[in-house]
Amino acid sequence: xxxxxxxxxxxxxxxxxxxxxxxxxxxxxxxxxxxxxxxxxxxxxxxxxxxxxxxxxxxxxxxxxxxxxxxxxxxxxxxxxxxxxxxxxxxxxxxxxxxxxxxxxxxxxxxxxxxxxxxxxxxxxxxxxxxxxxxxxxxxxxxxxxxxxxxxxxxxxxxxxxxxxxxxxxxxxxxxxxxxxxxxxxxxxxxxxxxxxxxxxxxxxxxxxxxxxxxxxxxxxxxxxxxxxxxxxxxxxxxxxxxxxxxxxxxxxxxxxxxxxxxxxxxxxxxxxxxxxxxxxxx
Amino acid sequence: xxxxxxxxxxxxxxxxxxxxxxxxxxxxxxxxxxxxxxxxxxxxxxxxxxxxxxxxxxxxxxxxxxxxxxxxxxxxxxxxxxxxxxxxxxxxxxxxxxxxxxxxxxxxxxxxxxxxxxxxxxxxxxxxxxxxxxxxxxxxxxxxxxxxxxxxxxxxxxxxxxxxxxxxxxxxxxxxxxxxxxxxxxxxxxxxxxxxxxxxxxxxxxxxxxxxxxxxxxxxxxxxxxxxxxxxxxxxxxxxxxxxxxxxxxxxxxxxxxxxxxxxxxxxxxxxxxxxxxxxxxxxxxxxxxxxxxxxxxxxxxxxxxxxxxxxxxxxxxxxxxxxxxxxxxxxxxxxxxxxxxxxxxxxxxxxxxxxxx
Numbered sequence: 001x002x003x004x005x006x007x008x009x010x011x012x013x014x015x016x017x018x019x020x021x022x023x024x025x026x027x028x029x030x031x032x033x034x035x036x037x038x039x040x041x042x043x044x045x046x047x048x049x050x051x052x053x054x055x056x057x058x059x060x061x062x063x064x065x066x067x068x069x070x071x072x073x074x075x076x077x078x079x080x081x082x083x084x085x086x087x088x089x090x091x092x093x094x095x096x097x098x099x100x101x102x103x104x105x106x107x108x109x110x111x112x113x114x115x116x117x118x119x120x121x122x123x124x125x126x127x128x129x130x131x132x133x134x135x136x137x138x139x140x141x142x143x144x145x146x147x148x149x150x151x152x153x154x155x156x157x158x159x160x161x162x163x164x165x166x167x168x169x170x171x172x173x174x175x176x177x178x179x180x181x182x183x184x185x186x187x188x189x190x191x192x193x194x195x196x197x198x199x200x201x202x203x204x205x206x207x208x209x210x211x212x213x214x215x216x217x218x219x220x221x222x223x224x225x226x227x228x229x230x231x232x233x234x235x236x237x238x239x240x241x242x243x244x245x246x247x248x249x250x251x252x253x254x255x256x257x258x259x260x261x262x263x264x265x266x267x268x269x270x271x272x273x274x275x276x277x278x279x280x281x282x283x
Numbered sequence: 284x285x286x287x288x289x290x291x292x293x294x295x296x297x298x299x300x301x302x303x304x305x306x307x308x309x310x311x312x313x314x315x316x317x318x319x320x321x322x323x324x325x326x327x328x329x330x331x332x333x334x335x336x337x338x339x340x341x342x343x344x345x346x347x348x349x350x351x352x353x354x355x356x357x358x359x360x361x362x363x364x365x366x367x368x369x370x371x372x373x374x375x376x377x378x379x380x381x382x383x384x385x386x387x388x389x390x391x392x393x394x395x396x397x398x399x400x401x402x403x404x405x406x407x408x409x410x411x412x413x414x415x416x417x418x419x420x421x422x423x424x425x426x427x428x429x430x431x432x433x434x435x436x437x438x439x440x441x442x443x444x445x446x447x448x449x450x451x452x453x454x455x456x457x458x459x460x461x462x463x464x465x466x467x468x469x470x471x472x473x474x475x476x477x478x479x480x481x482x483x484x485x486x487x488x489x490x491x492x493x494x495x496x497x498x499x500x501x502x503x504x505x506x507x508x509x510x511x512x513x514x515x516x517x518x519x520x521x522x523x524x525x526x527x528x529x530x531x532x533x534x535x536x537x538x539x540x541x542x543x544x545x546x547x548x549x550x551x552x553x554x555x556x557x558x559x560x561x562x563x564x565x566x567x568x569x570x571x572x573x574x575x576x577x578x579x580x581x582x583x584x585x586x587x588x589x590x591x592x593x594x595x596x597x598x599x600x601x602x603x604x605x606x607x608x609x610x611x612x613x614x615x616x617x618x619x620x621x622x623x624x625x626x627x628x629x630x631x632x633x634x635x636x637x638x639x640x641x
Contacts, residue, residue: 042410044409133498254394
């Protein structure tokens with residue numbers, strides 16, 4: 001793969017990459033803590049993954065193999081676009097296979113396959129501040145993090161239980177990292193939260209518009225907030241995948257007509273294809 | 284000897300001549316035609332149509348040319364023309380479900396009846412300046428065409444409503460209010476709010492919509508659907524008693540799906556934020572849908588603490604022709620009032636100086 005000679009490797013200049021790496025190192029040193037960084041204007045719009053792209057650009061090397069997913073799928077338009085961007089400006093090899101990738105940039109999902117120590121998972125983050133719905137002022141939430149003053153979030157979850165009988169948050173479900181910092185897992189379904197706990201892969205989070213980076217080092221404790229009598233419960237559609245039959249993967253609902261027809265399929269397209277292939281091989 | 288400044292008329296005449304000359308720019312370059320603006324700066328034209336609230340691309344293009352590309356000035360020109368037109372009635376509600384679709388996307392379903400149609404979008408372009416466009420060239424290769432899908436493209440919110448998951452809107456028999464004929468009154472009903480937002484400034488609504496996503500207002504929005512295309516306008520002339528089609532207009536519709544946790548009388552379900560603008564204006568339609576939903580806070584029993592949830596704040600300030608008028612009027616002469624302020628401040632200073640001396 002040849003890269004566009006008009007741009008530095010992976011688009012950003014080397015001093016910018018170094019600045020981002022320093023923010024990442026600080027993030028790794030203080031798991032779950034949001035590190036402000038000098039996010040650059042990128043050639044993709046804010047909200048499309050500019051934070052994740054900058055993190056990927058800072059950590060990727062010529063020998064890396066990149067996988068990009070959006071909603072769990074490699075063929076979603078934005079994933080296709082970001083993959084093409086890195087092919088163009090970094091010339092790196094890309095893959096759709098989770099097992100083959102060394103860097104995986106994701107929006108809204110964690111792959112179903114367990115990740116390894118040799119992989120980095122880069123999350124695109126729209127709102128890094130887990131408390132923003134409860135306290136919109138960043139100066140104030142910064143103070144709350146410093147004091148580990150997370151009562152507000154516990155009260156919010158308690159109010160959910162009082163009102164609905166259960167916690168009514170189904171995605172972007174807040175987590176405690178390393179027993180210290182409250183963190184937004186990005187808008188992944190709560191179903192994916194348990195995969196973050198003690199994950200062997202390094203997890204990096206980039207928020208471009210909000211100019212924050214944070215990280216979860218390998219094998220770090222990540223606990224979804226809950227109560228003893230109301231334990232955390234991940235949500236998934238109670239069906240089997242129409243294509244591969246999986247009963248344990250996260251499913252997308254696909255409408256097939258306007259008379260109520262619908263099917264459920266794995267959101268992780270690589271996982272689904274792998275299962276279909278092994279089923280065919282077994283037959 | 285001092286002579287008081289006169290000759291305003293002559294000065295204005297000279298200024299207008301200079302404006303005309305500046306508008307034309309370098310006379311060695313070809314003059315831009317309104318038709319070229321209409322074709323090649325189509326999104327500017329659409330924005331002027333939307334904020335000028337007058338669906339006429341030719342006139343909007345002319346306004347863009349006359350305004351030297353100042354789109355608020357252009358919307359103002361179009362509004363000033365629109366106000367001279369007679370109003371002969373209200374059309375039937377647009378059936379956007381029957382839209383002739385150029386673009387249709389849903390963020391809530393991977394696939395759905397009618398499919399995802401990207402259409403002419405910037406969304407997945409990489410924002411790298413294309414220097415080839417700096418030089419005149421041949422027209423681009425024609426885009427590949429697919430066979431049109433004859434299947435209908437039902438609205439996503441309707442599919443959700445069939446399952447009881449989306450709150451239905453109360454159909455209104457009464458003719459909706461019209462801000463261009465009746466002043467704003469509070470509480471403003473939803474049709475009037477939507478009219479104000481549809482005419483409102485894209486930038487203002489964008490900022491307000493954005494604020495609801497950042498915690499100033501309790502928004503949990505999903506783009507159920509955006510659709511762009513042509514839709515027929517029907518009107519029932521009283522003398523005929525049945526609807527006739529007046530023609531097609533281009534519109535962008537955005538339906539945002541928002542969580543609603545239910546109340547004593549209603550079960551949990553999704554609620555709608557609605558945006559509709561003339562032409563192709565996705566940013567505006569989306570911002571409008573966010574703000575529409577935020578303005579429903581009181582109706583849905585939500586705490587209204589953020590600016591986007593305050594109807595008076597939003598509706599009184601979203602109109603850019605009104606806003607630009609009042610902000611810019613500050614450059615008109617104010618020296619009579621200022622003279623009295625001068626005297627006032629001098630008196631207060633004298634008193635303060637005297638008090639300090641004592």
